[in-house]
Amino acid sequence: DTGVSQDPRHKITKRGQNVTFRCDPISEHNRLYWYRQTLGQGPEFLTYFQNEAQLEKSRLLSDRFSAERPKGSFSTLEIQRTEQGDSAMYLCASSFGRTHTDTQYFGPGTRLTVL
């Protein structure tokens, strides 16, 4: 499978725990995006990388959130001290090009439930 993959697909955690998600983009895609989607809403932008550089972060990305993309390949999104409000689907997308206007290909998402 050469699409965007995300791991895990589902994560259930207790409030206050830390969680980490992984995204493997389509190979050779230089841009990688993270979105958050809550029930009944469309995805909301969190952050994006151009190669290994994190170029923009949404105000939705509080200090408890951190994302990395070492070596410009896979990316991780970590949430520290999870809160019930963090429960959502976390989507990763990748694209090849210089701007956000290039077609983004989405992964299946990681569904996080914080108890």
Add this chain to the structure above:
Amino acid sequence: KQEVTQIPAALSVPEGENLVLNCSFTDSAIYNLQWFRQDPGKGLTSLLLIQSSQREQTSGRLNASLDKSSGRSTLYIAASQPGDSATYLCAFAGGNNDMRFGAGTRLTVKP
């Protein structure tokens, strides 16, 4: 701040019917507009992408139009099938380095 609005929020139609989903956006300086399909609990599948210089795109039974001046896009589905049941999302790439999504239209096609 609501930048993308999709109407209706939910739609139920009998199989075989033609239908139109609506999307309106407030940012006139868009680069492109894209329609996605999302099945329950799954990621997004791109259906059609319309560049700002284009008026419409077609793929099979799907036709999407774009009117930048009025801030509207429509997705037309011909001869709907039960397999078309899903949530349809529109999103635009504008001046920010991201895509802005609507909340989607949940479509149910009854056999």
